[in-house]
Amino acid sequence: MLKSWKEIPIGGVVDEPGKSREYKTGTWRVLRPVLHLDKCVHCMFCWLYCPDMAIVIDSSGQKPKMIGFNYNYCKGCGLCADVCPTNAIEMRPETEFAEE
């Protein structure tokens, strides 16, 4: 919930550390990456290239596994889909998910 001018610190000051987590840049997204797990070989290219650390992986096993995306911070740049060697990531228009 956005705050009124009476409720925020003056001067544009951010008054505690780590507040960028609260800023959901995922709302900027126009295209949404969708993972087709059947094609994914878990090469970690998407994880390496993602500029927003929005690739979610499971690193509990011996090798890390690609699970999906953190849509709170994924801006939809499409780099992951571009570098994916098996075309396992598809960029779909956000409008298709408007109901969610």
Place this chain on the structure above:
Amino acid sequence: MNNIDLKKARAVTGAEAVANAMRQIEPHVVAAYPITPQTPIVEYFAKFVSDGVVRTEMIPVESEHSAMSAVVGAAATGARAMTATSANGLALMHEVVYIAASSRLPIVMPVVNRALSGPINIHCDHSDAMAERDSGWVQFYAESNQEAYDLTILSLKLAEDESVRLPVMVSLDGFILSHGVEPVEFLPDEVVKEFIGEPKMIYPLLDTEHPVTYGPLDLYDYYFEHKRQQVEAMENAKKVFPKVAEEFYKVSGRKYDFVEPYKLDDAEYVMVALGSTNSTIKYVVDWMREEGFKVGALKVWMFRPFPKAQIQKYLNGRKGVVVLDRSASFGAEAPLYEAVKSALYNVAIRPQMGSYVYGLGGRDILPEHIRKAFEDALSGNLIADEQRYLGLRE
């Protein structure tokens, strides 16, 4: 104008007066770059630093953009930080002048008014400060060296007030005040120190127990709210200023207000102006009063926030109001005239109004010029939509 006790006064230039105000304030940081006619302020202050009179960290920067940037950085840590400039130096600061105001840093900056280039000119007019009119700084204009000294000290208290937290420019006319010698009554150092008190820090950057970020990206979701806060801070400055002025009166015996009326009680024709020209206007008012003309003057001490209510109170019902501007707004009305005219839109009895631009680039303003403008008013020859000029070769 406040009376000065000549036995207690010292004959000093405006620059020396302001530099001594800075010495008594003893800011933690002064970052400055020399520019005529501000230079002697920085020279005097640098001498105080090198003589060990003050403990200020003096940063001789490579440009005014850096001067204001260093002062912004210092003020964000919670330090008292000051600079001073003129004309093109102020223009070079411009970007950071806005950042100082929007970051709500209580910086006090004497501005020694000088014409902006081009063509290049080093003499007095108000085009430099007027270019920062909408930057979000409080603006005062001094008539005398005494006022430049007093307003510098008073401004610090206003700037640091918790409900204000805005930077303040103290304008003093280049050469006329900065290099002109006048008697100035200085307050004792300890009186100034007690008047300004210890700095109240809000979100100090060096408080590592409570880390804060200054200057983050602020987009369509919050920028507007921050601008609204700046509007409110200006309103608060109007509320706080009379209290600060009252406190200053108690320690100095000198009164300050938004505006200063001069022989206004029965005046039918009133001249409004900023800065040192008010002394010449008062001389002409006295001269014309001796001849029986009901004329008076209204000096505007505080230009931002603009004291609309006081302007309305003093000018409602007058027969004629003449506004003198020492800067032009090309393609529109001159800034002081525009503000006064706009303030008088809603008064019960609107006076006739006339706009006179004078003194650009240091052109002398003579009593005869001022008398001419008063005579236009007296003869009913004021046209609200016409800009006239004093001392210009037609």
